[in-house]
Amino acid sequence: MELLEILIAAGVLLIFLVGLLVGFVRTRRRGRPPLDDQTLDAVRAREPDVGGHPGAGLDAAPLEVAEAEVAEPEVAEPAVAEPDVAEPEAPAPLSPRERFQLRLGRARGSLGDNIASIFRRGLTEEAWEDLEESLIAADVGVEATMELVEGLRDRARAEDVRTGDQALGLLKEVLRLELSVSDRSLHRRQSGPSVWLVTGVNGTGKTTSIGKLAARSTAAGETVVLAAADTFRAAASEQLQLWGERSGARVVRQTSGADPAAVAFDSWQAAKADGADLLMVDTAGRLQNKRALMDELSKVKRVLERDAGPCDEVLLVLDATTGQNGLAQAKAFTEAVAVTGVVLTKLDGTAKGGIVIAIQRQLGLPVKLVGLGEDVEDLADFDPDAFVDALFSQVAQDVDIDDVDAEGVEVGDRDEQRSDLPPRRA
Amino acid sequence: MFDALSDRLDAVFAGLRGRGKLTEQQVDEALREIRLALLEADVNFKVVRTFVARIRERAVGTEVSAALDAGQQVVKIVHDELVRILGEQSAPLDLGSRSPAVIMLAGLQGSGKTTAAGKLAKLLRKKGRQPLLVACDLQRPAAVQQLRVLGEQVDVPVYAPVESGDPVAVARQAVAEARRLGAGVVIVDTAGRTNVDEELMDQATAIKAAVEPVETLFVIDAMIGQEAVTVAKAFQEAVDFTGVILSKLDGDARGGAALSVAEVTGRPIKYASIGEKLDEFEAFHPDRMAGRILGMGDVLTLIEKAEDVYTTEQAEQVQSKLLAAEFTLEDFLSQMQQLRKMGPLQGLLGMVPGMGKALKDVDLDDGQLNRVEGIIHSMTTEERRNPKLLNGKRKKRVAAGSGRSSQEINELLRSFEQMQKMMKSLGGAKGMKAMRQLRNDPDLAGQLGGGLPGGGLPGGGFPGFGDMGGGMGGAGGFGGLEGVGAGSTGPAAGRPRNKTVPKRKRKKRR
Numbered sequence: 001m002e003l004l005e006i007l008i009a010a011g012v013l014l015i016f017l018v019g020l021l022v023g024f025v026r027t028r029r030r031g032r033p034p035l036d037d038q039t040l041d042a043v044r045a046r047e048p049d050v051g052g053h054p055g056a057g058l059d060a061a062p063l064e065v066a067e068a069e070v071a072e073p074e075v076a077e078p079a080v081a082e083p084d085v086a087e088p089e090a091p092a093p094l095s096p097r098e099r100f101q102l103r104l105g106r107a108r109g110s111l112g113d114n115i116a117s118i119f120r121r122g123l124t125e126e127a128w129e130d131l132e133e134s135l136i137a138a139d140v141g142v143e144a145t146m147e148l149v150e151g152l153r154d155r156a157r158a159e160d161v162r163t164g165d166q167a168l169g170l171l172k173e174v175l176r177l178e179l180s181v182s183d184r185s186l187h188r189r190q191s192g193p194s195v196w197l198v199t200g201v202n203g204t205g206k207t208t209s210i211g212k213l214a215a216r217s218t219a220a221g222e223t224v225v226l227a228a229a230d231t232f233r234a235a236a237s238e239q240l241q242l243w244g245e246r247s248g249a250r251v252v253r254q255t256s257g258a259d260p261a262a263v264a265f266d267s268w269q270a271a272k273a274d275g276a277d278l279l280m281v282d283t284a285g286r287l288q289n290k291r292a293l294m295d296e297l298s299k300v301k302r303v304l305e306r307d308a309g310p311c312d313e314v315l316l317v318l319d320a321t322t323g324q325n326g327l328a329q330a331k332a333f334t335e336a337v338a339v340t341g342v343v344l345t346k347l348d349g350t351a352k353g354g355i356v357i358a359i360q361r362q363l364g365l366p367v368k369l370v371g372l373g374e375d376v377e378d379l380a381d382f383d384p385d386a387f388v389d390a391l392f393s394q395v396a397q398d399v400d401i402d403d404v405d406a407e408g409v410e411v412g413d414r415d416e417q418r419s420d421l422p423p424r425r426a
Numbered sequence: 427m428f429d430a431l432s433d434r435l436d437a438v439f440a441g442l443r444g445r446g447k448l449t450e451q452q453v454d455e456a457l458r459e460i461r462l463a464l465l466e467a468d469v470n471f472k473v474v475r476t477f478v479a480r481i482r483e484r485a486v487g488t489e490v491s492a493a494l495d496a497g498q499q500v501v502k503i504v505h506d507e508l509v510r511i512l513g514e515q516s517a518p519l520d521l522g523s524r525s526p527a528v529i530m531l532a533g534l535q536g537s538g539k540t541t542a543a544g545k546l547a548k549l550l551r552k553k554g555r556q557p558l559l560v561a562c563d564l565q566r567p568a569a570v571q572q573l574r575v576l577g578e579q580v581d582v583p584v585y586a587p588v589e590s591g592d593p594v595a596v597a598r599q600a601v602a603e604a605r606r607l608g609a610g611v612v613i614v615d616t617a618g619r620t621n622v623d624e625e626l627m628d629q630a631t632a633i634k635a636a637v638e639p640v641e642t643l644f645v646i647d648a649m650i651g652q653e654a655v656t657v658a659k660a661f662q663e664a665v666d667f668t669g670v671i672l673s674k675l676d677g678d679a680r681g682g683a684a685l686s687v688a689e690v691t692g693r694p695i696k697y698a699s700i701g702e703k704l705d706e707f708e709a710f711h712p713d714r715m716a717g718r719i720l721g722m723g724d725v726l727t728l729i730e731k732a733e734d735v736y737t738t739e740q741a742e743q744v745q746s747k748l749l750a751a752e753f754t755l756e757d758f759l760s761q762m763q764q765l766r767k768m769g770p771l772q773g774l775l776g777m778v779p780g781m782g783k784a785l786k787d788v789d790l791d792d793g794q795l796n797r798v799e800g801i802i803h804s805m806t807t808e809e810r811r812n813p814k815l816l817n818g819k820r821k822k823r824v825a826a827g828s829g830r831s832s833q834e835i836n837e838l839l840r841s842f843e844q845m846q847k848m849m850k851s852l853g854g855a856k857g858m859k860a861m862r863q864l865r866n867d868p869d870l871a872g873q874l875g876g877g878l879p880g881g882g883l884p885g886g887g888f889p890g891f892g893d894m895g896g897g898m899g900g901a902g903g904f905g906g907l908e909g910v911g912a913g914s915t916g917p918a919a920g921r922p923r924n925k926t927v928p929k930r931k932r933k934k935r936r
């Protein structure tokens with residue numbers, strides 16, 4: 001048992017070190033008061049949650065299935081109604097594609113043209129470097145960028161591409177190919193409630209995405225059950241409950257600190273009993289390097305699937321502002337719960353979410369949905385073309401500015417562009 | 427944290443170390459690696475550009491040509507530059523003299539504002555302040571409720587009159603409410619917003635104007651990528667924040683955003699959120715962070731944490747026991763329990779110079795600690811003091827009592843015995859001398875803290891710990907501790923001694 005040995009070695013070393021250092025520092029700073037009660041209290045107060053979160057056993061709190069007012073789909077709030085009603089700036093109904101582009105465009109100025117500027121002066125060495133920089137700035141990552149640009153250069157050479165326009169076409173083609181996938185649909189089962197497990201690190205928008213998905217489904221006349229298996233974060237189940245009320249979905253929850261696996265299991269029973277069409281399980285955000293929490297997540301899935309059968313979708317909710325850590329997240333969550341698709345949220349800011357390219361390259365995980373805003377209908381299907389266009393938009397402008405004003409522009413000085421942007425809300 | 431980045435820089439300098447003077451080509455090679463490492467760590471590409479340019483300027487030329495060990499010199503240059511960007515020195519919260527002092531939090535959605543508000547309230551309370559939490563996030567469903575729950579958990583009043591409506595009005599009323607309650611500090615939690623959402627950005631500006639905070643803190647996720655710069659700039663423009671809270675630093679993101687934000691806004695990072703529990707929140711120390719980036723450990727944080735749970739008498743007692751090899755399982759148990767009050771073991775070890783990397787792949791979860799404790803708990807006091815008493819029959823009883831196998835009991839006893847032997851060898855003249863030296867040498871603390879690059883670099887090796895290095899998967903030598911063992915050489919003890927001390931790491935016992 002190597003580990004035990006390491007543990008003890010580590011422990012003794014720490015004790016020794018601490019003893020040494022404290023003794024030393026104490027000697028130098030005599031007169032500091034000893035441990036006060038407040039500190040002790042703080043320490044004691046922490047004790048209970050040591051086992052509380054990660055290790056909460058199966059001895060779940062008494063079952064308390066709070067039900068939202070199970071509103072009939074017809075009486076759903078206006079927010080869930082037809083998109084054209086709730087969207088003041090878009091009087092005419094938009095196609096999902098248009099919507100996607102509009103949303104992205106709002107954050108980034110005009111689309112399309114900007115990519116062209118990279119190759120404005122032809123296929124110079126500078127242009128390739130600008131392209132590399134654009135991709136890196138979009139969070140695509142160094143490795144993926146190098147490979148992409150390398151491949152592109154090879155192809156440009158082989159196919160004797162000379163003009164910027166041609167190179168541009170090639171670039172888009174390559175990127176689209178990177179993101180191509182046969183199936184981006186959210187899987188459902190033939191009969192019985194479909195089960196979607198929703199996971200991700202803290203603060204990516206899991207609960208909000210579920211709320212939006214629930215609204216979408218209930219608006220289509222489906223019966224939806226939501227499981228509040230985030231029993232850790234303060235008021236997480238209340239947040240889901242509010243979404244349930246808003247969308248007319250039933251919410252299964254237990255007291256805070258309950259075993260999330262038990263909540264998931266109960267919610268399946270409830271969904272089955274209700275004859276629901278869809279069950280979505282909201283889980284607590286967890287950083288992927290916390291072993292105990294990832295184990296807990298695996299357990300939620302295991303327990304859920306014991307009776308419900310395999311999950312139809314295991315979604316990883318990823319914040320578009322996330323940098324290279326997104327790949328580590330995708331890896332760890334895939335390892336723990338076999339993720340089937342990515343929901344890329346908060347794409348309505350300036351973040352471009354380029355990390356999904358690396359994620360799809362390395363793990364073959366497709367983006368299935370994107371979050372484009374705060375409104376219920378702002379959860380859209382992923383559109384690779386619009387995504388690729390948007391990837392370059394603002395960065396290309398930056399590059400322009402650098403060209404014009406070689407050294408005068410300081411890092412991140414984008415004020416001029418900001419004021420050019422159309423206001424988000426009319 | 428920044429572990430991965432320090433790995434990269436280590437790799438660069440491993441090649442450089444001992445080569446003597448740096449050629450331009452070598453500098454270029456190192457800079458390329460530094461550039462890649464920084465980009466992979468999510469430092470904004472423009473920040474990287476300026477950073478690398480500055481390093482280059484300083485690396486090629488006079489400074490290096492005069493150096494004896496060019497690799498060390500580059501380490502120092504990079505370290506200095508990192509510290510410079512990260513803010514030179516830790517910036518405390520400046521609450522001014524007006525009461526109530528208002529602190530406002532702002533940031534993107536999901537960056538951790540509400541949690542940070544709760545943690546900050548707890549921290550201030552611990553320091554004897556009377557905070558009032560104010561719920562001005564009237565956007566996200568149940569955000570108000572979340573703050574109420576947090577307030578309850580940290581035992582701080584929460585002003586949350588409405589669930590929806592005008593946050594500016596709430597903020598304004600909150601100040602009056604604070605006066606009524608006699609709360610000295612008001613912490614205003616606001617809604618998350620994207621930097622292009624002008625309506626919400628204007629609202630943040632309005633809240634700020636209404637409450638005139640002495641501190642406006644921008645909360646940013648340590649995992650954020652290249653956009654950190656754009657977002658930070660936008661928030662600076664809207665609310666002109668006075669400091670930054672770096673959240674989710676307990677993840678494995680390399681956290682380059684910290685560099686980006688500090689560089690482009692010039693605002694100090696004041697706090698770092700380092701765990702899910704409400705007291706896992708601490709002052710951000712740029713110098714330590716830079717040391718961490720370079721793999722120099724974080725001894726000062728360790729000391730600070732230790733001071734919270736240890737008294738001088740306790741510490742001295744432990745020392746003498748350890749060195750006199752009178753350290754029993756009973757002491758071990760009580761010390762372990764003390765240690766655990768300082769936080770997760772893995773986190774603590776990460777602060778020991780050279781350990782972060784060595785332990786990267788070792789998962790020291792606290793459950794294992796529980797098992798060890800369980801075993802010791804199942805022994806009688808006599809047995810703990812004198813493990814030799816444990817014969818087969820007693821071992822069986824302990825195994826049954828703790829629910830472990832007797833094999834595990836044996837392992838524990840064997841390892842413990844080994845440790846004792848090791849401590850004994852340390853307890854000799856050399857150890858005592860080092861200890862005395864430590865106490866008498868005022869410069870050493872700073873050295874230990876990683877003030878100088880050489881102090882923490884692997885390659886040294888604490889006398890006696892060489893054996894353990896093997897057992898611990900090659901701990902890389904406790905370079906930072908070199909200063910402890912060699913304290914007799916005076917103020918310069920913390921300087922690199924890598925060249926003279928034979929490498930003892932990876933001397934495997936098994």
